[in-house]
Amino acid sequence: MTAPDDSRRPPPSWRTSAYDYALPEGLVAQEPAARREDARLLVVPRTGPHGHRDAAIPNLRDLLRPRDLLVVNETRVVPARLPARRTGTGGRAEVLLLETEASGGVRVLLGTRGKPRPGETINVAEGALVLTLKTALGHGEWRAGTDADPKEISAVLEAHGQIPLPPYIRRDDDDPRARADRERYQTVYARRDGAVAAPTAGLHLTPELLDDLDARGVRRAAVVLHVGPGTFRPVTAADLRLHPMHEEGFDVPPATAAAIADTRDRGGRIVAVGTTVVRVLESAVRPTDPALSLRTGPGRTTLFVHPPHLLRVCDALLTNFHAPRSTLLMLVAAMAGRERILAAYRHAVRRRYRMLSYGDAMFIA
Numbered sequence: 001m002t003a004p005d006d007s008r009r010p011p012p013s014w015r016t017s018a019y020d021y022a023l024p025e026g027l028v029a030q031e032p033a034a035r036r037e038d039a040r041l042l043v044v045p046r047t048g049p050h051g052h053r054d055a056a057i058p059n060l061r062d063l064l065r066p067r068d069l070l071v072v073n074e075t076r077v078v079p080a081r082l083p084a085r086r087t088g089t090g091g092r093a094e095v096l097l098l099e100t101e102a103s104g105g106v107r108v109l110l111g112t113r114g115k116p117r118p119g120e121t122i123n124v125a126e127g128a129l130v131l132t133l134k135t136a137l138g139h140g141e142w143r144a145g146t147d148a149d150p151k152e153i154s155a156v157l158e159a160h161g162q163i164p165l166p167p168y169i170r171r172d173d174d175d176p177r178a179r180a181d182r183e184r185y186q187t188v189y190a191r192r193d194g195a196v197a198a199p200t201a202g203l204h205l206t207p208e209l210l211d212d213l214d215a216r217g218v219r220r221a222a223v224v225l226h227v228g229p230g231t232f233r234p235v236t237a238a239d240l241r242l243h244p245m246h247e248e249g250f251d252v253p254p255a256t257a258a259a260i261a262d263t264r265d266r267g268g269r270i271v272a273v274g275t276t277v278v279r280v281l282e283s284a285v286r287p288t289d290p291a292l293s294l295r296t297g298p299g300r301t302t303l304f305v306h307p308p309h310l311l312r313v314c315d316a317l318l319t320n321f322h323a324p325r326s327t328l329l330m331l332v333a334a335m336a337g338r339e340r341i342l343a344a345y346r347h348a349v350r351r352r353y354r355m356l357s358y359g360d361a362m363f364i365a
Contacts, residue, residue: 013307029358066217067268076190079161125160194226201274245304269315306330316365
């Protein structure tokens with residue numbers, strides 16, 4: 001990537017170091033709360049005087065208003081982590097199946113010792129699936145060929161795969177929590193297979209809470225963004241404008257675009273459940289349309305949302321706490337301002353909130 005044409009030191013909003021905070025390892029949640037709705041909730045005003053207050057997920061019943069529209073991400077995490085061996089050397093490997101490509105073959109993240117080469121075959125799940133490496137894509141990703149069709153690949157995942165938890169959640173092979181992960185690292189409204197990481201803000205929502213919100217006049221609409229492993233990739237460039245943002249596929253149904261337009265007309269708020277929803281809507285909005293209508297249907301995005309980006313669709317955000325210097329933290333800072341968000345994070349650390357994917361949540365409005 002070409003460096004920005006700026007000989008001066010970048011302003012704070014473009015410095016990666018400006019999105020750092022002290023995260024004690026003991027606050028990184030290794031399992032979810034006993035019940036989804038047991039998570040704590042830090043309420044942060046998006047504008048006005050700085051301030052925040054401690055609450056809990058059930059308080060969303062009062063924080064959300066009639067005529068608001070809750071937009072959720074219906075992606076489903078697939079059990080895409082598979083044991084494997086390199087056919088030539090017999091060395092152990094691990095395959096994370098990222099995507100089945102329409103043109104045939106798959107895109108995978110391959111973890112192994114040594115240096116794999118194009119043409120090498122990978123024996124997955126003791127022969128249930130055989131991959132031939134084709135093209136190295138960087139960061140351990142490969143495009144690979146296979147004789148299996150999409151239905152056969154899906155069957156292999158369901159029979160032999162494990163849920164691909166984030167790298168900071170540790171599980172031994174015989175960890176009893178692994179069985180619960182299949183349910184709890186998944187939203188209750190997950191519908192469409194394709195993610196290798198959960199849209200974690202939605203992990204706190206239950207059918208009962210969603211029904212209560214519906215009874216109070218809070219409507220719900222859905223988008224899809226299949227979360228990829230790039231969501232965990234750290235920003236290593238000192239100037240965040242040099243960070244190569246990962247690509248993810250998304251879909252905006254026409255009914256969702258219509259619901260957003262109707263909510264605006266009725267004076268309600270567009271409330272995103274998670275950073276993935278923000279990324280979808282900001283990628284789909286038509287910037288030259290005064291009404292800020294959305295392009296509908298499938299698409300792909302490499303959009304990197306960070307200050308001073310002005311969000312054009314979302315009015316409020318339910319989100320988990322994110323890692324220091326992460327693209328997710330930078331997106332949240334675009335919602336409410338870097339200093340306000342970092343002040344809220346410092347409060348959360350002092351009050352021992354549980355952090356990251358299985359942790360507590362924040363409501364910004």
